[in-house]
Amino acid sequence: MSADPKQGQGGHRKQIPIKIDEQMLGGVYANLLLVRHTREEFILDFVGLFPEGGKLNARVITSPSHLKRIMRALQDNVSKYEASFGKVVESEEPPKAIILGEGSDKPN
Numbered sequence: 001m002s003a004d005p006k007q008g009q010g011g012h013r014k015q016i017p018i019k020i021d022e023q024m025l026g027g028v029y030a031n032l033l034l035v036r037h038t039r040e041e042f043i044l045d046f047v048g049l050f051p052e053g054g055k056l057n058a059r060v061i062t063s064p065s066h067l068k069r070i071m072r073a074l075q076d077n078v079s080k081y082e083a084s085f086g087k088v089v090e091s092e093e094p095p096k097a098i099i100l101g102e103g104s105d106k107p108n
Helices: 064-085
Strands: 032-037 042-050 053-062
Touching: 053 064
Parallel strands: none
Antiparallel strands: 032 042, 042 053
16 A cells, blocks of 8 residues: 555555536636735635626635645646747736725725
């Protein structure tokens, strides 16, 4: 038996089936990410921002250690994307956004 509980016999990673709701299959659009943190967690708010306003489409709360793994996975995938399709040029930053309905109207 392997010492790593994530790995099965022969050193292969164990596969865990993940269910996905029909509603989630289409995904949601986000062109703005607001990030806040406490000592214990990071809060990622994915927003669809348009000229008439924006809508919070998803909120993900995760631990600092998992966020580091997310960042590595994103960087790895951007590198693979750029190797296939060319360098990604960043667009200009959107205006400051305010999340309403949280008991605070301070910009994030």
